[in-house]
Amino acid sequence: MRKLSAHYVYPINSAPIKNGILIIDVENKVCDLIDPKNSNIDSIENLEFYNGVIVPGFINSHCHLELSYLKNKFQEKSKLAGFIYNINKNRNIGVENAELCIENALNDIKKNGIVAVGDISNSNSTFPYKINSSIFFHTFIECYGINPDDANNRFSNTIKLYEELQKNNLNGSIVPHAPYSLSKKLFNLIYEFNQSNKNSIVSIHNQESDEENKLFKTKSGEIYDVLVKLGSDKDFFTKTGKSSFDSIKEYLPQKNNTILVHNTFSQYEDIVTAEKYFEKLFWCICPNSNLYIENTLPDLKMMNKYCKNITLGTDSLASNYELSILKELITISERFPEISFEETIKWATINGSNALNIQEIFGSFEIGKKPGINLIQNFDFDKMNVSKNSNIKVLA
Numbered sequence: 436m437r438k439l440s441a442h443y444v445y446p447i448n449s450a451p452i453k454n455g456i457l458i459i460d461v462e463n464k465v466c467d468l469i470d471p472k473n474s475n476i477d478s479i480e481n482l483e484f485y486n487g488v489i490v491p492g493f494i495n496s497h498c499h500l501e502l503s504y505l506k507n508k509f510q511e512k513s514k515l516a517g518f519i520y521n522i523n524k525n526r527n528i529g530v531e532n533a534e535l536c537i538e539n540a541l542n543d544i545k546k547n548g549i550v551a552v553g554d555i556s557n558s559n560s561t562f563p564y565k566i567n568s569s570i571f572f573h574t575f576i577e578c579y580g581i582n583p584d585d586a587n588n589r590f591s592n593t594i595k596l597y598e599e600l601q602k603n604n605l606n607g608s609i610v611p612h613a614p615y616s617l618s619k620k621l622f623n624l625i626y627e628f629n630q631s632n633k634n635s636i637v638s639i640h641n642q643e644s645d646e647e648n649k650l651f652k653t654k655s656g657e658i659y660d661v662l663v664k665l666g667s668d669k670d671f672f673t674k675t676g677k678s679s680f681d682s683i684k685e686y687l688p689q690k691n692n693t694i695l696v697h698n699t700f701s702q703y704e705d706i707v708t709a710e711k712y713f714e715k716l717f718w719c720i721c722p723n724s725n726l727y728i729e730n731t732l733p734d735l736k737m738m739n740k741y742c743k744n745i746t747l748g749t750d751s752l753a754s755n756y757e758l759s760i761l762k763e764l765i766t767i768s769e770r771f772p773e774i775s776f777e778e779t780i781k782w783a784t785i786n787g788s789n790a791l792n793i794q795e796i797f798g799s800f801e802i803g804k805k806p807g808i809n810l811i812q813n814f815d816f817d818k819m820n821v822s823k824n825s826n827i828k829v830l831a
């Protein structure tokens with residue numbers, strides 16, 4: 436048994452507790468959470484008191500661990516069209532170091548207090564690291580291909596990867612990459628697969644660039660140009676006159692947990708439409724990746740008002756300097772000081788665990804859970820938020 440305390444403990448499912456005392460067993464399961472209600476805690480035996488705030492382990496709901504070797508390889512502010520070009524043309528730069536980079540990234544994930552990851556995979560390169568890892572992984576086997584003649588082939592390769600995942604007892608599902616990168620035929624194959632399994636979690640990159648909306652609205656623009664330049668037939672693209680999300684939502688099942696990733700250029704109308712359409716919707720925000728690629732952020736003030744569930748992701752090291760949810764929280768606190776930490780810490784914990792269906796174990800300090808325990812040091816108690824000097828000490 437350990438008794439942990441700090442200036443504040445954030446249980447997440449209830450209000451923060453001043454000098455709260457978290458009691459955990461030898462397996463780090465939560466046994467109790469005590470509110471001392473202004474009584475003196477100094478005399479409590481074996482109490483570990485820390486300067487800062489104690490929060491549950493973080494959930495990174497969007498990452499691409501397999502791309503870790505691309506750290507510092509692509510220039511910042513290339514816009515999404517430039518990033519798509521790079522990831523197609525320069526994907527193999529440094530690939531010989533892929534294994535070492537995955538190992539290093541995993542160590543950083545642990546040090547940064549992340550306990551669970553929604554991880555996109557296009558290959559099996561990360562599978563050996565996920566087997567028996569102390570981190571929980573939900574692997575999204577990602578499928579794409581704009582040529583309908585290729586759809587069956589692409590889908591059957593994806594199924595093979597999915598079966599390999601299952602054979603290794605790893606959690607996962609099959610997901611489409613992005614609105615602009617799949618034929619209707621391929622979208623439908625994935626739709627059928629997920630609709631027949633209500634527990635499978637769907638994730639898709641959404642409105643990461645306004646050029647994505649432009650592609651569907653006008654069949655032109657930077658993304659259209661780069662996809663054609665990379666060899667896509669112009670006939671593969673359909674002008675719908677609608678936003679990218681509105682153009683493809685019918686290819687996503689309504690009842691599954693659905694994670695829309697990025698949403699940097701999602702408008703109020705997209706948000707209302709999506710909230711109505713999906714039963715269990717999660718808006719995953721990757722602020723530092725958005726700044727890296729598009730040099731802009733989603734309208735979080737508006738999203739916080741209209742989105743029921745926001746989660747946080749780091750995206751890959753191809754478009755971020757660190758796999759750190761704390762760093763994402765710091766960016767949000769700097770750019771959107773009006774959104775409280777009490778709100779954003781839910782994005783970093785319970786909302787992500789609900790998205791990945793792991794809320795029985797992770798996301799809050801509820802009795803019986805084993806959520807991981809992080810101390811945030813150098814917390815700004817005046818603003819009751821993280822500061823640029825905040826860091827993580829993993830307590831359990």
Ligand SMILES: [Zn+2]
Pocket residue numbers: 497498499555640696750751
């Ligand atoms: Zn991504």
